[in-house]
Amino acid sequence: MxxxxxxxxxxxxDTRSASDPRFPSSAVTLGLTMAEAGIGLVFAGDARxxxxxxxxxxxxxxxxxxGVVLPxxxxxxxxxxxxxxxxxxxxxxxxxxxxxxISDGFVALPGGLDVLDALMExxxxxxxxxxxxxxxxxxxxxxxxxxxxxxKEMRRQDFLPHNFDARFTKVERPAEAVAGxxxxxxxxxxxx
Amino acid sequence: xxxxPPNRLCVYCGSNAGANAIFLEHAKQLGRTMADAGLGLVYGxxxxxxxxxxxRSVKTANGHVTSVIPTALLGAQDMFDEVDERHVVSDYHGxxxxxxxLSDGFVALPGGPGTLEExxxxxxxxxxxFHAKPIFIVNSHGFWGRxxxxxxxxxxxxxxxxxxxxxxxxxxxxxxxxxxxxxGRRNAGAASD
Numbered sequence: 001m002x003x004x005x006x007x008x009x010x011x012x013x014d015t016r017s018a019s020d021p022r023f024p025s026s027a028v029t030l031g032l033t034m035a036e037a038g039i040g041l042v043f044a045g046d047a048r049x050x051x052x053x054x055x056x057x058x059x060x061x062x063x064x065x066x067g068v069v070l071p072x073x074x075x076x077x078x079x080x081x082x083x084x085x086x087x088x089x090x091x092x093x094x095x096x097x098x099x100x101x102i103s104d105g106f107v108a109l110p111g112g113l114d115v116l117d118a119l120m121e122x123x124x125x126x127x128x129x130x131x132x133x134x135x136x137x138x139x140x141x142x143x144x145x146x147x148x149x150x151x152k153e154m155r156r157q158d159f160l161p162h163n164f165d166a167r168f169t170k171v172e173r174p175a176e177a178v179a180g181x182x183x184x185x186x187x188x189x190x191x192x
Numbered sequence: 193x194x195x196x197p198p199n200r201l202c203v204y205c206g207s208n209a210g211a212n213a214i215f216l217e218h219a220k221q222l223g224r225t226m227a228d229a230g231l232g233l234v235y236g237x238x239x240x241x242x243x244x245x246x247x248r249s250v251k252t253a254n255g256h257v258t259s260v261i262p263t264a265l266l267g268a269q270d271m272f273d274e275v276d277e278r279h280v281v282s283d284y285h286g287x288x289x290x291x292x293x294l295s296d297g298f299v300a301l302p303g304g305p306g307t308l309e310e311x312x313x314x315x316x317x318x319x320x321x322f323h324a325k326p327i328f329i330v331n332s333h334g335f336w337g338r339x340x341x342x343x344x345x346x347x348x349x350x351x352x353x354x355x356x357x358x359x360x361x362x363x364x365x366x367x368x369x370x371x372x373x374x375x376g377r378r379n380a381g382a383a384s385d
Contacts, residue, residue, distance in 0.1 A: 019350040093285045112351030113316040116342075120309035143349070146342035150308070153338055158211040159304035 007185055008066060009034060009178070010042040010103035012118040014111035015049040023110050024053050026140050030109065030174035031057025037178050040064035040084075042103045044095065047080040050109060055080045068099050096121065100133075105181040107136040109174065110143035123167050134184050135168040136177035144170075194276045197256045199377060200232035202291050204310040205301035208241035215302045216245055218332045222301065222366035223249025229370050232256035232276075234295045236287070237265070239272035242301055247272045260290045288313070297326045297373050301366075302335040311339075318359045319352065326376055327360040328369040336362070 011030065018024060031054045034041060041058045043051055045067025055065050059082045067083040070091070087102075089095045096118070108119045122135050137144055148170070154160040171177050209216050219242040226233060233250045235243060237259030247257050251274050258277040262284055265271065279294070281287045288310070300311040314327050329336050340362065346352035363369045 014351050016351055019348070023349070093289070097285075110349065110351070112346045113312060113319050113356070115351075116346075117309070117312045117316040120305060120312050124306050124309045143345065144342075146338045146345055150336075150338035150342065151305075153335065154304050154308075156211065157215070157302065157335065158208065159206050159302065159307075161304065164305065 007038070007181075008040040008042045008064075008103050009181055010099050010106045011051070011054050011109065012106065012111065012115045013050045013054060013109035014115055015044075015046045015051050016112065017049045017053075018110065020110075020141065022141050023050060023143075026138065026174050027053040027109060028057045030054055030107070030138075030178070031059075031063070032061050033175045033178040034058055035061035035063030037182055038063075039104075039178060039181065040066055042066045042068065042099055043080075044099075045069035045079050045083060045086065047078055050111065052080060054109075055082075066102065068095050068102075070095060100125075103133065104185060105134040105136065105177075107138060107174070107177045107181075108144075109138050110140050116147070123164075134181060136180060137168050137170050138174050138177060139170050139172060140174075194256050196277070197230055197232035199230070199296045199373075200234045200256075200258060200294055201226060201297050201299050201373065202234040202295035203243075203246050203299045203301065204235075204303060204307045205242040205246065206303035206307060207238050207243055208304075209245070210242065210302055212302075212333055212335075214333050215242055215335070218330060218366050219243075219245035219301055220249040222246055222299065222330070222369075223251075223255070224253045225367050225370045226250055227253030227255025229374060230255075231370065231373070232258060234258045234260065234291055236291070237261040237271050237275065237278070240270045242303065244270075244272055246301070247275075258294060260287050260294070262287050292317070292323065295325065296377075297328065299328045299330065299366075299369060300336070301330045302332050308339065315343075315356065315360060319356045324359075326373060328373070329360055329362045330366055330369065331362050331364055 027050045035058050058065050064084050066085040068087045108115055223246040227250045250257050257275045259275045260279040262281055279290050281290050298314045
């Protein structure tokens with residue numbers, strides 16, 4: 001039985017499966033790297049799609065999985081069965097808040113509107129000064145290039161806060177996000 | 193006291209004016225055409241940038257403005273004061289929820305990360321079946337082009353269903369969205385009769 005983790009990474013990714021086979025393979029890599037680094041997964045508890053793939057990979061490699069789940073999900077077929085810690089919340093906002101509180105960092109894999117929504121919410125929370133936890137954007141196969149170009153357009157048109165680029169770290173591979181979080185935790189530990 | 197309009201649109205846009213003059217022009221055009229069509233404005237209450245321009249244009253054209261502001265922003269410097277209805281909520285999450293509840297549709301003008309966040313959230317909620325209200329994207333001078341590319345990428349990669357494409361409407365001019373919104377309401381009314 002794995003121990004509850006001191007350090008947790010919240011993963012934003014999709015409950016659908018991608019058509020590009022690269023994406024499931026980087027979901028597996030992310031789960032494996034997290035388990036090896038002793039970093040627990042925080043997710044919405046979903047067994048489906050890329051999200052379920054990450055959770056399976058964490059468990060298959062002896063890692064820790066925390067699901068922040070909405071009723072009626074507990075016990076339903078969509079719920080990931082091997083959750084180590086299940087936190088039940090009342091609604092989506094409470095879920096976002098709790099996931100934010102218990103996580104030491106965030107990583108967005110390629111995904112759809114829910115992933116974009118979660119990512120953008122974290123990037124704007126920082127604007128309001130409530131957030132100094134690292135956010136990693138895994139730009140697998142250039143998936144997020146249109147979003148990064150949108151940010152550039154915002155900069156050109158004078159809509160982007162000057163410090164915006166410092167709010168997230170773009171990485172090409174998921175293992176770089178895990179390595180980045182470990183370095184962040186070491187620095188934070190040294191500062192404490 | 194002005195009567196509450198039967199339909200209100202929630203507008204998301206930049207808290208500054210942006211670099212292209214067409215953005216400000218579109219903000220004013222949106223406010224004016226909404227007021228002329230009897231559509232109320234729901235927004236975050238700011239007095240600056242495109243936000244302030246939309247609100248002032250609604251008021252100038254004798255329209256109705258509802259602001260939803262968190263207690264943290266009470267007394268802030270750059271708020272727009274001539275609102276017809278003001279909702280004070282405890283936090284930013286409460287604000288988002290109230291804005292959604294009060295509105296019959298959503299509009300994104302050009303803006304920054306905050307605007308994109310609100311737009312993404314409405315699209316995610318629409319895709320998740322949490323509301324059936326239309327979402328209009330005003331693509332002023334092609335501003336949202338890269339974001340529309342991202343939506344296409346999501347669809348191509350299987351992360352977004354086809355049904356959501358029927359839920360957001362891209363227009364080049366704000367005037368277009370007001371008539372599209374009204375036509376949608378008429379159709380909905382006819383269907384429910």
